[in-house]
Amino acid sequence: MAAKLEYIWLDGYKPTQSLRSKTKIEKDFSGKLEDCPLWSFDGSSTEQAPGGSSDCILKPVFICPDPQRKEGYLVMCEVLSSDGTPHESNGRATIQDDDNDFWFGFEQEYFLWDPETNKPLGFPAGGYPGPQGPYYCSVGANNAFGREIVEEHLDVCLEAGLNVEGINAEVAAGQWEFQIFAKGAKEAGDQIWVARYLLERIGESYGVSINWHCKPLGTLDWNGSGMHANFSNTTLRTAGSEDTYKKILEAFRPVVAEHIAVYGADNDQRLTGKHETASIHDYSYGVSDRGASIRIPLYTVQKGWKGYLEDRRPNSAADPYKVAAVIIKTVKSAGV
Ligand code: ADP
Ligand code: MN
Ligand code: MN
Ligand code: MN
Numbered sequence: 001m002a003a004k005l006e007y008i009w010l011d012g013y014k015p016t017q018s019l020r021s022k023t024k025i026e027k028d029f030s031g032k033l034e035d036c037p038l039w040s041f042d043g044s045s046t047e048q049a050p051g052g053s054s055d056c057i058l059k060p061v062f063i064c065p066d067p068q069r070k071e072g073y074l075v076m077c078e079v080l081s082s083d084g085t086p087h088e089s090n091g092r093a094t095i096q097d098d099d100n101d102f103w104f105g106f107e108q109e110y111f112l113w114d115p116e117t118n119k120p121l122g123f124p125a126g127g128y129p130g131p132q133g134p135y136y137c138s139v140g141a142n143n144a145f146g147r148e149i150v151e152e153h154l155d156v157c158l159e160a161g162l163n164v165e166g167i168n169a170e171v172a173a174g175q176w177e178f179q180i181f182a183k184g185a186k187e188a189g190d191q192i193w194v195a196r197y198l199l200e201r202i203g204e205s206y207g208v209s210i211n212w213h214c215k216p217l218g219t220l221d222w223n224g225s226g227m228h229a230n231f232s233n234t235t236l237r238t239a240g241s242e243d244t245y246k247k248i249l250e251a252f253r254p255v256v257a258e259h260i261a262v263y264g265a266d267n268d269q270r271l272t273g274k275h276e277t278a279s280i281h282d283y284s285y286g287v288s289d290r291g292a293s294i295r296i297p298l299y300t301v302q303k304g305w306k307g308y309l310e311d312r313r314p315n316s317a318a319d320p321y322k323v324a325a326v327i328i329k330t331v332k333s334a335g336v
Contacts, residue, residue, distance in 0.1 A: 001071050003029035005069050007039055007058050008197050009020035009077045012089040014045035016212070016317050019197050020046055029073070034289045036060035036075050048079060048089055055082050061092065062190035067159035067284045071297050074160065074197065076190045091262075092186055092261035097328050100184030103308070104324055106111040106192050109170055109177045109316050110199070112146040115212040120174025120216070121145035123206065129173045129180060138173045145174045149206055153199050154178070160198070163189045171223040171275075176291035181230075184325035190322040192227075213268035214315035224277070225316030229323050230297075232308035235336060244336050249294060249309070251334035256293075260331070262322035264315030271313060279314070285309075 005269030006059040007022040010017040024039055027085040043056035044320025057080040066072030086093035112121040122129055138144045150167060157164045157178070165179040180195060182188035200210050239245060252259065260267060260280060271280035278284055278293045284295040287301050293313055300307030314323045 002027050002070055003031075003324060004072045005029070005036060005073050005075050006069070006072065007060070007077050008166070009041070009058055009079050010088070010089060010091075010193070010319070012043070012079075014047075015235070017089060017319060019193070019200060023322055024075075030064070031064045031073065032063075033075075036063060036275075038078075043079075043087075047305050048084075048087060053082060056080065056085065056087060057082065057092070058145070062194070064162065064194065067156050067200075068201070068224075074194050076194055078301045085330065091196075091325060092189060092317045095189070095321060095325045095328065096332070097183045097185040097324070100187070101238075102185045102324065103183045103232050104179070104185055104188035104320070105165065105179060105181035105308075106188060106320055106323075107179045107226070107228040107230070108192060109175060109227065110334055111172070111211040111213075111216055111225065112149060112174050112176065113209045115207065116152040120172065120211070122173035122238055126183070128239050132173075132261065135169060135175070138169050144169050146149050146176070146206075146208065147251035149199075149202055150206060151175050152194075153202050154204065156198050157195050160194065162195055163194070170225075172217070175223065175225065177222070181300065185328060186321070187323040189319075189324055201241075201256075214264055214266055214317055222277045226270070226277075226312065227264070227314045227316050227318050227320065227323070229311045229314050229320075229325050229327060230308050231311065231324075231331070233331060234307055236306075236331075238306055239336075240304050240306055245296065245305050245309075247332055247336045248334045249296075251330050252285075252311075253283050255326075255330055255333075258327050259311075259313065262318065262326055263313050263319035266317075267313070267315050270315055276312075280313075 039058040044051040044054040058077040059300040062076035273279040284292045286292045295310040
């Protein structure tokens with residue numbers, strides 16, 4: 001039977017890139033990445049090429065089954081320019097992690113959004129639900145909104161083979177989180193993007209959109225959405241030395257602007273110093289400190305400075321490829 005390969009890529013819109021995809025039918029398909037041919041698309045419709053020479057190339061880099069489609073596969077792609085070099089919108093190609101020594105666990109937060117009221121699920125058409133407090137990790141029809149979507153998404157991700165580690169209802173009404181962990185920065189980014197794709201597509205069947213903006217309710221007293229980046233490499237996993245951790249953490253201090261540049265649009269609205277965030281202007285770290293830029297998990301200290309770090313600044317709309325790329329660059333620059 002012919003297979004349906006959904007080629008997925010990121011468009012060239014700034015400052016936030018969106019998912020695009022189209023279906024390729026392949027006869028006698030093996031299911032293997034190496035048997036996914038290069039393909040092309042009209043880059044003039046995605047802000048990736050001028051109309052006069054519009055072809056961009058799709059290079060398959062990750063494949064998994066598409067559990068919601070007969071004979072289906074999801075094929076994550078990098079975008080190349082017509083000369084075969086990585087397109088400037090291609091953050092994945094900038095990751096310097098050839099040996100997959102970096103492990104990433106991303107905590108992806110998002111809002112389930114009602115396109116008709118233009119508010120999160122759980123918000124009445126006029127006004128607001130009760131203030132924050134009961135929604136985080138909640139159960140019950142007064143507090144948890146859209147669980148059927150979240151559950152379907154979890155099942156589909158697991159069936160696709162994505163390494164989801166957990167889900168939870170978040171602090172704001174209609175806000176949820178999933179966590180994905182992978183060994184290798186590219187793999188972690190691929191899995192987050194495919195999981196985002198599946199969530200968007202499942203939302204379609206419920207008439208619910210996914211709001212990835214980091215502060216969709218503005219300055220009101222509602223939490224924003226983050227994408228905390230938990231990371232480690234062999235050094236962090238085995239250091240056994242507070243001094244080594246300090247050297248790595250200090251390497252982040254002079255490059256705050258470079259990090260914030262890829263940590264997602266409008267992050268100044270989210271990183272205010274309130275709602276479990278640090279100010280966008282500061283750089284700080286601390287053990288168990290959820291008000292710091294980078295949190296040192298208690299677990300890491302208890303193991304004798306062996307473990308990982310959590311950069312709490314990336315937001316829900318950030319590109320995990322670019323987040324991983326800059327973290328790897330900065331960790332390596334510490335020279336330990
Ligand atoms: P919290 O909400 O308390 O910040 P979560 O449990 O939501 O924490 O997320 C913690 C993340 O840290 C998980 O995604 C997990 O995979 C990740 N993680 C755990 N150990 C490591 C490690 N050694 N390297 C990278 N990430 C890790
Ligand atoms: Mn979490
Ligand atoms: Mn969270
Ligand atoms: Mn976290």
